[in-house]
Amino acid sequence: MKTWALVSVLLVGFLLIWAEGDIPAIGDSDAPAYNYVADRYIKEAYNETDTPNMVTAILADYRSYDTLGELTVIFTAGVAVLLLLRRGGRL
Amino acid sequence: MKQDVVIRTVCRLIVPFIQIFALYVIIHGASGTGGGFQGGVIFASAIILIGIAFGLPDALQRISEKTNTLLSCTGLYIYAGIGILCIIFGGNFLGYSFIPLPLDSAATRGLMAEIVEIGIGITVMAVMTSIFYDIAVKEDM
Amino acid sequence: MEVTSFVPALAVAIPAIASILILVFRHHECIREGWTVIASFATLATVLSLLPSVLSGNEPGFTLLEILPGLSISFRADAFALIFALTSSSLWVMNSFYSIGYMRAHKEHGLTRYFFCFAVAISAALGIAFSADLLTMFIFYEILTLSTYPLVVHAETEDARRAGRKYIAYLLTAGIFFLFSVLVTYFLTRGTAFLPGGILTGHGSEALLTLLFITFLIGFAKAAWMPLHSWLPTAMIAPTPVSALLHAVAVVKAGVFGIARVAFYIFGIDLLSVLRLGLLLGIIASFTIIVASMMALTQDNLKKRLAYSTISQLSYILLGIALLTPSGIIAALIHIPFHAFMKITLFFAAGSVIIMTGIENISEMKGIGRQMPLTMLMFAIGAIGICGLPPVCGIITKWYLALGAIEAHQMLFLLVIISSSILNVLYFMPIIYTAFFEKPAEDRGIREAPLFMLVPLCITGIGSVLLFFFPDWPFMSLVKIAVGVITGEVIP
Amino acid sequence: MIPDHLTILIVIIPLLGAYTTLLAGWVKRRFCFPIAMVTICIQFCISLALLYQVMKTGPLHYNLGNWLPPWGIEYVIDPLNGFVLVVLLFLSLLCCMYSKRSIVAEIEEKKIVGFYTVFLLLVAGVCGIAVTGDLFNLYVFLEISSLAAYALVASGREKKALFASFNYLIMGSVSACFILIGIGHLYIATGTLNMADLARLLPPLYGSPLIQSAFIFFIVGLSIKTALFPLHLWLPDAYSYAPSAVSALIATVMSKMGVYALIRILFTVFTPAFIIMEIPIMELFCWIAAIAIIVGSVLAITQTDLKMMLAYSSISQMGYILLGIGIANSVAMTGGILHILNHAVMKGCLFMVAGAIIYATGLRTIDDLKGISRTMPLTAAAFFIAAASMIGIPPTVGFMSKWFIALGALESGQWFFVVIILASSLLTAIYFWRVFEYMYFREPDMARQAAVAGANDPPASMLVPILILAAACILCGIFVAVPLEVIEPSVTRLLGGN
């Protein structure tokens, strides 16, 4: 098991390190990630959603469906734990 | 642990503050750091704190399993309900601006985001508490 | 001439519907068996109704559905198909009666399953006969394999299961080769329809086509050519009517029929002779004829001896195909019904003996001909026919086969035919001798089999004789039309 | 108004259904099943309507929250989604119906509420994956369905299911992490999460290690989800120790969802131009799938437990789908996608039969099945049909997909894969034939006689799904033109990039 773990970890590590060389440098404001979709969020979020915190604006508005999904994940976890562990009570 | 008066007293003192703080975090999410999720977790930790300090029955008295179930669904209903409300008023799912409020589109969106955040807070609080109950409770309870 | 007609599919559907009815009425013996009989007559009538149209040169058929361009499920009743269909459906009538008699006399269990599978197998055999393309044929070929398996394992003993495993292992593996061949054919030509003269000409390299022919041959392992024959003698463990089904009515005939279809309608005579594949097939067939006959000599179990005889006789058909001359093809095609009639007679007789006496080995059959004269007379007729002596229809095959060998200038094959005839005589005559001319050890009060069994036996036996005198009606006429289509020559 | 919103309702309805189930369960436990059933029924109808709409008018786009795609989340339905949705929901519907009686023996009565809640969440998650056009949204729904699946696997009384579920969780989490890394790489390289947008932005970046590594992470991550051969270790235990309704559900719905996600990412995000030209990995992928086909079958032959055998056979069958996708020409793709339908139908039927036998007799090893056909004739017949389809005997549906995949392999000149496909049919025949022989042609052992003799065909709510699926095995084979009508445009769309 340990050798397999080491081999797979090394493979993944190699892959990641090979890929990371191509990432835009830290703090690079020309990076595509900063200039495409995020640009609108930063410039327009307040005008469009009246929310100064951009993170909240995206979380609860632009991508609010993701957040519904996230909430459902946690609900799922709750029901899953209930299903697995609860002995007393009605459920 | 139940004998530890200091802990219990301190708990009794700080739990309301934690809860108020949690509410603040939920409401404050729009303008500053925070949001429904963080607030919900903090609220849950307040209840968990009671559970640890006074024993789980005490915590259960404050928020029973039934309330938990109800609340966890309520939050989700609020969220999905607003989404469906938008459909009813002719928008797409979660298209807040279609809800006919006497506000401009951006303000409506902001308001709805707040409500949604409250929904998130309720559900997260309830589910986190419920998970903690389930994990911490021995089977004889 | 293509004519749209649903009758071929109807012939396939009737036994299938009957099989369902048999399942539905599983608790009422008489109704269940009644359905078998009714269905067998209905099927025969349906097939016969096609006859006039086909004899006048039409090819009624239709496409059920087209899955992809060139890949469809379609039926067509040409003269070639009708030879096989008529054989199967007419013998099914006989076999139904015989089955009822045999299974009741034997007090067999699981009769619903038996009749159900039998009907499905017949449906599949007719499907093979009437299929107008490779895919349809493959579908029915596999259904035939599956539906006969429960029949082979009918006894549910360990031996039967072993035989069943062998049976299914051989035939499913073969099915895979068949599938591969169909795939490659479709890949090469974008079509699978049977056309006289073949569809493969001009596609693929020589090596590929040779390989394809070999995989087709392996695919048709139901033809029991050596060395892919060993499932057939093992399957003898099944009840005798099943053996009759395997050897005469459906299964092995489906194999040789398939090889003939593929050889003439997928490859075509010209392509086969260019690739010298006829020679290959001829060598395989000759080898099988001789070796199987010799192995038949060594068997004491009557049914096993008959099984090896079948293996050898089937290769007559293959040899006829391999000759690639009109006479050879006539021999091949006409041997399908002729062999079926003779072999089913032999099996019916053997089955009657087993039922009435419990004897399975030839050495124990001393004087049985005196106790069951009619049965053994019919057996003798079948045996004489297989040996190729008049006045039974087998000689017609041998005659055309020899003619074909001469036409093809393959004297070696002529030699094979002659020597095999001698071998046939060698392994059949001792049985007749034992049955009629040796004294029974004691009188065990053995009588003739019940009428349910005796009548079909007599009909097929007499049929074999009649076919000698009136070969033209209807088989030879059909064969001549078919050969005319295949070779493009007019056969007188 | 409603018709415009069907795209979203197909996910929202089961979510609402799940919340409601939990609440209703608190009031009365027996409300749960009807709610779940009605929910999935509505969903199924919606999926049919969607498929019809897609076939008529072309792909449907739905912008959530009325935000335009790269900024908001987009739902897209094209023929492939529509088809997969119908398949998934059809199977979910039958599994739900089947579960009503089958879980009675396998799950504590109290847990039924949680069971149906999680069941609906799983269905919702799977549908969410199927319709989404946004990578991160896919991840979120993947997690919903995965968490639900872990819980369902462990929900029964079977002890071993716990550890199986835990292993499933570990592997599933690794896979989700890999997918998350892949999404991160793509986001960093392009700045967007929308699939269509990515497909538009990626071509100039094809040479970049960032993109290529993302591709590998996606493939590895989703291979774990679909249990491609060397990463299959979680699968057999999880499938075989779960309650039988759950086995049927995750063996059909969950695994198909993984395959769908794989197709979506391979062909919609990374266009065929990238897969075929830039990275030789597809060749490798095909080889691995081929090995999976063989190894899965061989391992299945060695099993003594019926459900375990079916689980290993799943590994082999998933290999077919992946091989069809890996060959990546239109014929093989058609076969691969058709096999999604096939495998769902066949495996669903087989797992349900296994469950029905356990329900009726309590027996689960193959040796115990001797003579079961006498007392459970319909169940055994369904098993036979599904197994024949698995082997690929015409006219069942299994034959058609094998035909297409093999033809696709021929067309791309890879004869070896043809041999693999055919050889594996034979291996499949070996392990199913054994069961078949035991069921039909043997007398039960002394010890088991009472159990076998006392068995009956299961109650209608279990029998009907089994028979529907068995019939589907044959009907889909004969009328294969119907699914092909949907599959062909979707394949053209997927391969249309070049």
Added chain:
Amino acid sequence: MIWEFNFALFLFLILCAIAAITVRNLLSAVVILSVYSLIMAVLWAEMNAVDVSFTEAAVGAGITTLLFIATLSRTTRRSED
């Protein structure tokens, strides 16, 4: 962003990660994990991701740790590796 400070935090992170998976006492491991989460939260705060940092502090260092400890109280603290 002061990279020296960041770098020190990173080193701490790696150390904590290694410690968390090597310590035999599971309770210690869990506590170390919570420290790891806290350092992570600090790091993120320092990278201007305040919301995430807040969440990580509440969840990673808070609830997760609580759940772990609750689990340990019902199972065992000992670990073979």
Added chain:
Amino acid sequence: MIETFFQSLFLRYNYYMAVIIMLIGLYAMIAKSNLIKKIIGLNIFQTAIFLFYISSSEVTGGTAPILMSDPGTVYVNPLPHVLILTAIVVAVSTTAVALALIIRIYETYGTIEEDELLVQEEKT
């Protein structure tokens, strides 16, 4: 050559650190026999991925993405933050389910060591 390499390393050291932590977590998930250790590994792995995302949001001279009155302010990219908020929830949910399973496993088998569990499974 070496210099550019180091420069590249320096410019992206966040990512490399994240990779190292990821690998530690992944190793623990696969190699550790104790189930709780596996979950700890999972947490480490996931957090490292989050770190990776957050690193990508960084912009030189940027401030937290909360609107300031000064219009010239440079903000960091808020989108990865949102994604990670969601992912953190997913992580804690997974952890909760895993812990519940561990408790059940311990109740059933009396151990949470993988190798002992395998031995016990062999026996039954």
